[in-house]
Amino acid sequence: MSDLQERAKALDTEDGLAPLRKLFTLDDTVYLDGNSLGALPRHVPARLQEVLTREWGELRIRSWDESGWWTAPERIGDRIAPVVGAAAGQIVVGDSTSVNVFKAVVAATRLAPEGRDEILVDASTFPTDGYIAESAARMTGHRIVPVAPADVPGALGPRSAAVLLNHVDYRSGRLHDLPGLTAAVHAAGAVAVWDLCHSAGALPVGLDAHGVDLAVGCTYKYLNGGPGSPAYLYVAARHQAAFDSPLPGWTSHADPFAMTPGYAPADGAVRGRVGTPDILSMLALEASLDVWDGVGIDAVRAKSLALTDFFLECVAAYAPEGRVTSVTPAAHAERGSQVALRCEDAEPVMAALIARGVVGDLRRPDVLRFGFTPLYVGFADAERAARVLADVLTGSAAPAA
Amino acid sequence: MSDLQERAKALDTEDGLAPLRKLFTLDDTVYLDGNSLGALPRHVPARLQEVLTREWGELRIRSWDESGWWTAPERIGDRIAPVVGAAAGQIVVGDSTSVNVFKAVVAATRLAPEGRDEILVDASTFPTDGYIAESAARMTGHRIVPVAPADVPGALGPRSAAVLLNHVDYRSGRLHDLPGLTAAVHAAGAVAVWDLCHSAGALPVGLDAHGVDLAVGCTYKYLNGGPGSPAYLYVAARHQAAFDSPLPGWTSHADPFAMTPGYAPADGAVRGRVGTPDILSMLALEASLDVWDGVGIDAVRAKSLALTDFFLECVAAYAPEGRVTSVTPAAHAERGSQVALRCEDAEPVMAALIARGVVGDLRRPDVLRFGFTPLYVGFADAERAARVLADVLTGSAAPAA
Numbered sequence: 071m072s073d074l075q076e077r078a079k080a081l082d083t084e085d086g087l088a089p090l091r092k093l094f095t096l097d098d099t100v101y102l103d104g105n106s107l108g109a110l111p112r113h114v115p116a117r118l119q120e121v122l123t124r125e126w127g128e129l130r131i132r133s134w135d136e137s138g139w140w141t142a143p144e145r146i147g148d149r150i151a152p153v154v155g156a157a158a159g160q161i162v163v164g165d166s167t168s169v170n171v172f173k174a175v176v177a178a179t180r181l182a183p184e185g186r187d188e189i190l191v192d193a194s195t196f197p198t199d200g201y202i203a204e205s206a207a208r209m210t211g212h213r214i215v216p217v218a219p220a221d222v223p224g225a226l227g228p229r230s231a232a233v234l235l236n237h238v239d240y241r242s243g244r245l246h247d248l249p250g251l252t253a254a255v256h257a258a259g260a261v262a263v264w265d266l267c268h269s270a271g272a273l274p275v276g277l278d279a280h281g282v283d284l285a286v287g288c289t290y291k292y293l294n295g296g297p298g299s300p301a302y303l304y305v306a307a308r309h310q311a312a313f314d315s316p317l318p319g320w321t322s323h324a325d326p327f328a329m330t331p332g333y334a335p336a337d338g339a340v341r342g343r344v345g346t347p348d349i350l351s352m353l354a355l356e357a358s359l360d361v362w363d364g365v366g367i368d369a370v371r372a373k374s375l376a377l378t379d380f381f382l383e384c385v386a387a388y389a390p391e392g393r394v395t396s397v398t399p400a401a402h403a404e405r406g407s408q409v410a411l412r413c414e415d416a417e418p419v420m421a422a423l424i425a426r427g428v429v430g431d432l433r434r435p436d437v438l439r440f441g442f443t444p445l446y447v448g449f450a451d452a453e454r455a456a457r458v459l460a461d462v463l464t465g466s467a468a469p470a471a
Numbered sequence: 472m473s474d475l476q477e478r479a480k481a482l483d484t485e486d487g488l489a490p491l492r493k494l495f496t497l498d499d500t501v502y503l504d505g506n507s508l509g510a511l512p513r514h515v516p517a518r519l520q521e522v523l524t525r526e527w528g529e530l531r532i533r534s535w536d537e538s539g540w541w542t543a544p545e546r547i548g549d550r551i552a553p554v555v556g557a558a559a560g561q562i563v564v565g566d567s568t569s570v571n572v573f574k575a576v577v578a579a580t581r582l583a584p585e586g587r588d589e590i591l592v593d594a595s596t597f598p599t600d601g602y603i604a605e606s607a608a609r610m611t612g613h614r615i616v617p618v619a620p621a622d623v624p625g626a627l628g629p630r631s632a633a634v635l636l637n638h639v640d641y642r643s644g645r646l647h648d649l650p651g652l653t654a655a656v657h658a659a660g661a662v663a664v665w666d667l668c669h670s671a672g673a674l675p676v677g678l679d680a681h682g683v684d685l686a687v688g689c690t691y692k693y694l695n696g697g698p699g700s701p702a703y704l705y706v707a708a709r710h711q712a713a714f715d716s717p718l719p720g721w722t723s724h725a726d727p728f729a730m731t732p733g734y735a736p737a738d739g740a741v742r743g744r745v746g747t748p749d750i751l752s753m754l755a756l757e758a759s760l761d762v763w764d765g766v767g768i769d770a771v772r773a774k775s776l777a778l779t780d781f782f783l784e785c786v787a788a789y790a791p792e793g794r795v796t797s798v799t800p801a802a803h804a805e806r807g808s809q810v811a812l813r814c815e816d817a818e819p820v821m822a823a824l825i826a827r828g829v830v831g832d833l834r835r836p837d838v839l840r841f842g843f844t845p846l847y848v849g850f851a852d853a854e855r856a857a858r859v860l861a862d863v864l865t866g867s868a869a870p871a872a
Contacts, residue, residue, distance in 0.1 A: 095528040103532045110528040115520055118751070122519060126698055127496040127511040131504045131830065139698055166746025168720030169570055176610075193732070198721035198746065201734040205717050209577075209610040216732070241730075288747070297527055297540055297750035316606050319569030320599035328835060329642075331594070331617070333602040345567025345599065346689070349698035350519070351749040429532065434729065 074384050074453050081380065081449035087373050091446045093361050094294075100451045100458075102430045105268060105408045105441025108294030108358075117357040121350065142352050143300075143321075144339050149359045150293065150302055153367060154266060154285070155276040160304050162339040163289070163355065164347050167267060167301040168198045169317070170286035171234070173342060174303060175206040176316040178232035178261040178284055181309055186231035186260070190215045190222060196240045199265055203234050209316075219246040226258035233260055237275065238268035238406030241433050243398040245269070245406045249280040256281065267291060271362075272407035272444070273371045277304055284309070292407065292443055295355035303342040310338055319344035361445060373444040374407040377452050381409055381440065384456030393463045397437065408441040413463075422462040428455045475785050475854050482781065482850035488774050492847045494762050495695075501852045501859075503831045506669060506809045506842025509695030509759075518758040522751065543753050544701075544722075545740050550760045551694065551703055554768060555667060555686070556677035561705050563740040564690070564756065565748050568668060568702040569599045570718070571687035572635070574743060575704060576607040577717040579633035579662040579685055582710055587632035587661070591616045591623060597641045600666055604635050610717075620647040627659035634661055638676065639669035639807030642834050644799040646670070646807045650681040657682065668692060672763075673808035673845070674772045678705055685710070693808065693844055696756035704743040711739055720745035762846060774845040775808040778853050782810055782841065785857030794864045798838065809842040814864075823863040829856045 071079075082088055095110040125133040134140045147161030154161075165173075175189065191203045193216035200216070207214045212232075217225045219235055226233070233255045238245050248264060255262040264285040269275055271292025277285055285304040289295035305313050315335070320326050322343040324334040335341045382396060394411040413419055413436060420432040430440040440455060472480070483489055496511040526534040535541045548562030555562075566574075576590065592604045594617035601617070608615045613633075618626045620636055627634070634656045639646050649665060656663040665686040670676055672693025678686055686705040690696035706714045716736070721727050723744040725735045736742045783797060795812040814820055814837060821833040831841040841856060 095524070097529070101531065107527075107532045107535075109531060110523065115523040115528070118523060119516055119520060122511065122516040122697075122755075123496070126508075127516070128498070130502065130510060131508045131832065132825075133698065134508075165566065165570065166720065166749075168722075168746035169566065169718060172718055196721070197724070197727075197730045197732060197734075200732055201719045201721060201724070204734065205719055209717060290747070296523075297534065298747045298753070299751070300749060301746070316610060317570060317573055318602045318606055319567065320597070320602060321569075323598070323602070326598075329598045331596075331598060331601055333598075333605065345569035345702070346691070346699045348567075348701060348749050348752040350700070350755050351752040352699070354523075354751050431532065 074387060078380070078449040078453040081376065085373060085448065087365070087369060087444055088448060090361060090365070091448065094446045096446060098427060100428045100455045102428065102440040102442065102447065102455055104443030104447070105291050105439065106431055107290055107297060108292060108443060109446055111294055111358045111361050113360065114296070114354055114357045118350065118354050121353050139347070139349050142349065142356065143343055143347050146352060146356045146359070147302055147339055149356065150289070153293070153362060154270050154287070154304070155274060156278050156304055160307055160339050161302050162342040163302045163352060164300050164343055167265070167286055167288045168202050170301045170303045171199050171202040171265065172206055173315050173317055174263045174284040174286050175203050175232060175234055176210055177313050178263050179206070179210045179212055180314040181261050181283065181312055182231035183259055186229050187212050188215050188229040189213070189231060190217050190225055190233040192235045193218050194239055194241070195236050196265070196267065199234055199236070219251065222251055223254040226254060226260060230258050230260040232263060234263045234265065236265045236268065240268050241410060241437055243406045243408040243410045245273070245404050248275065248282070252280050252282055268406055272374055274367045282306065289355050294358045294361065296351065296358065299351050299355040300348060305339060305342055310341060313341050315341060317344045321345060321347070365445070370444045374442055375402050375405065377442040377444065377447060377449065378405060378407065378409050380449055381442065381452040381456055384453050385411070385459065388456050388460035390460065390463050394438070407444070408439055411438045412436050413438050419462055423458060426458050426462065428458045475788060479781070479850040479854040482777065486774060486849065488766070488770060488845055489849060491762060491766070492849065495847045497847060499828060501829045501856045503829065503841040503843065503848065503856055505844030505848070506692050506840070507832055508691055508698055509693060509844060510847055512695055512759045512762050514761065515697070515755055515758045519751065519755050522754050540748070540750050543750065543757065544744055544748050547753060547757045547760070548703055548740055550757065551690070554694070554763060555671050555688070555705070556675060557679050557705055561708055561740050562703050563743040564703045564753060565701050565744055568666070568687055568689045569603050571702045571704045572600050572603040572666065573607055574716050574718055575664045575685040575687050576604050576633060576635055577611055578714050579664050580607070580611045580613055581715045582662050582684065582713055583632035584660055587630050588613050589616050589630040590614070590632060591618050591626055591634040593636045594619050595640055595642070596637050597666070597668065600635055600637065620652065623652055624655040627655060627661060631659050631661040633664060635664045635666065637666045637669065641669050642811060642838055644807045644809040644811045646674070646805050649676065649683070653681050653683055669807055673775055675768045683707065690756050695759045695762065697752065697759065700752050700756040701749060706740060706743055711742060714742050716742060718745045722746060722748070766846070771845045775843055776803050776806065778843040778845065778848060778850065779806060779808065779810050781850055782843065782853040782857055785854050786812070786860065789857050789861035791861065791864050795839070808845070809840055812839045813837050814839050820863055824859060827859050827863070829859045
């Protein structure tokens, strides 16, 4: 056993979160793609079977009340809330992240002071945020100002209505300064909208503590909700009364079953709902969140940093010189829970890794992404991934420049 | 056995669709709420178990390709297409009906000739359509003109951009004249958007045959997709190249995995996609659609009309004089697949019906709704429902006026 393998073993032994791994369905694969699709919590299939056979199959329509289907969006929102540092009553689950970005950005422009016409958008954002923000801008008479997150403070001004930022960059894994940028947005009198897709469940977000206005996130990455599980919308309590949704569907109505022709929005987080909730996906997510019971996000963060540090150390020790370069910041304060390595021949390298049981993913053209989900990835996984990567890189010549 | 009971027995014996009932999980309940939540097709739990344990649990991220997750929205759209009279390649599944109404209404205003500023909306519509259309109007600089469907031809004019109509009224069960109204909309140079929630799967729609421009619908009523299963959007082939979505999420991009900052829409129905598809709800729907294999919508329609005719006949024979009045049109050409009875004390009457195993639903303040799903409701069910209704009405005095 090599030195790094022994270190891995010791780190796994000391790891207080290690027992959580057995809550998930995993095999011999080193699964480093939980930042794209989280692994299956073992108990979810049995729970969903009950939803299907008992709640849908036998109770049918009665389940909207008796099985708590109707209130699932806000109930599950309250389960996510502690993971992202929000008090209850501010998060509602439903729709895709893209749809929630639309709600949040349009609503942000309506919360902003009159007469401001600019929406600042993270220029390195996951594309859907930019596409949807562009549509929101077009439909609300604003213009988009693309800006690198670090440059936001300098770009803010009296024309800034809203700012849409990613907490962690999906490609590089860079963690942006949510507290500092939110404060800068507020100092300029604008509204801060954060996309938490790549941070929620991996590190502390502190939505309430840092005064975030609006936030969205998906639930199928570090929250393990299942493929395409519904996203969520956070509307800070202080903004709820003025939150003006561009998608005022009937389930956000103050009295939805009165079915009145005039729209009157519900109070609270419920105002962010739109249509009938997709119960199967939603209740799978709810069950998945059980794995968070008693888990503190600070412990998750500590392990995440230790894992990515250790992986980078193993890569540095094992990989042939010059074949991969980390684009993930070395500073902890700037690092999410993934490591992105630039590699000229990333596509065949990732294919070879997957064939050898190390599953990460590719961001074209040249980025190998490895996500570290602290609930089920261990240090031995990190060491093995680096070792297999080194083997693959050694076995394949670097392409001619 | 009474005369009507004998008639019911004979009708059930002759019913070519009767064998389909065994494909569903049903019990002794007379389930007449399939127009709100369709019953569970028996094979769905096993299929979803496979999706959970094998596709998510074992293949994980690989399932986006290997299990066909990525293409599910358009693949399932093509499964729905024949049920609503559409050729392949025009329907995409995803999001809620409300979200699809937003896409369709905004896109309709963009397809309409320049300079038109009115959106006509069915004044008796299911509320969400009205709320969402109002938001679409606000965001696109149009104004809403509420109009009864029958009055649409007279209300159309050179200012009409788009018209949003329900094929079947959710409350009364009235079937509107889709071919005639669509033709009138086109004659005025406007764009026709139809909401098929209460017709798809219960009667022929003929989207292509009647030249409908855009349509939306849910899948959890007569299509039995499960609670809150994803809705769908139809964009007629001739409009696809100009279809300009207000929700241009990344999965509607021509090359989504290139993740380019600029949006370039995909061709075809895929352009109506938004975010990551909710796979669990979506694949439950896909499995549910198996019950349609080999079933013709004309046979479904014939049985639906026979069922509602027979139910109305039984109610007339059994119910105490003057306690209930049908608000569902007697004419077949104006009837959907539900019977709505006005009843002064509808709320306690429906509660008593449900307690006695006849499940319909209530539309406040005074409408008892009974949905007839031809795939699994039989004539004996209709007779029993009417008989129990009569018992309940006889046993409870009519409230003082």
